[in-house]
Amino acid sequence: MSLFDTLVLDPTFTCSVCGKTHTTLQTHSLGDSFATYRKGSFIRCCPVHYGILREALYCRHEGTDEAPKQEVWLVLWHGIYAGHAPDEESAKAALAKVDRLDLIRWLEAAQSDAQSWQSRYRRLFRDLDDWKDVRDNPPVPPIEGQRAPWNFRQLPDEVWQDADPLSRIIERNALSAEEEKASVRDSWGW
Template identity: 30%
Template structure:
């Protein structure tokens, strides 16, 4: 079975299964009102679950509402560990499918919808643009190093290599000199953000 077909089937399987959810990350973490444990995220199936990560300032893909408030149960590892299981909720404020806040009280979440202003929207926009540039740079570097390594290996195998004369090979000299060039390349491009690494593991 071709890999592409397998990927499509796996995706369909994941979307049908009950285990799929999205994660809303709190920045900064929210202290549990019950035990004070810093809670970094909440998982939710309230949107169109696709194993996506969201923060305040992100557009919710497949948001079930255009604007309004959605309740979600908040799991606290601290309370669970000490068995003080009082159920907590958080409320998402969603404004034109944009997540604009997460609150302990529904009234606060409702109130938030009235205070979204243009300066905040610009901040969200700037953050996304900056993130896109970072990803662009990272991809360009990874692609460039892979391309150069591949060219080098092709030329080396056909015996027509003039390594010192080619600037492309000079740029990746530390990779070429490594015992395991591909491994070195992978290490060079390791995600700085641990969330990006889990992204690799989740890739379907």
């Protein structure tokens, strides 16, 4: 199986035959780097700098083995994926309408996404670092009559005291349903 890229369709694409909603589209036209692009993403290996590109979406209709091809037109603006359109004319119109406000929105989305992943990484790293610290330096029970030593860990006692602390750490750092949806792991365009 050769590599492909995944485009997030925003708005979603509805099959004109069976009504199925498609949230993503696989393409071999944008460099095949196994990347996921959403509106506003810079496409590193994009062969089209500025223009529109005809792509095909295959919808496997419910209850059949048929997967007829339907056209989706991609809009590419200075190497950025700027969305999709159902036909050539509306793709041309969408390309002509891209402006600086779109750029600001895309920039904000990209920075928010990067900040969110950085903070998730830091939280997960801190949890694992705390767990390693507890494993290597098990807490000494407090001596009666003396104040317990200050705990600098963010990891709650019930996590490191659990029989399987790593599973608890994975659970508390798991993506929320909304984050899961945004990360586009759910659908591959069929």
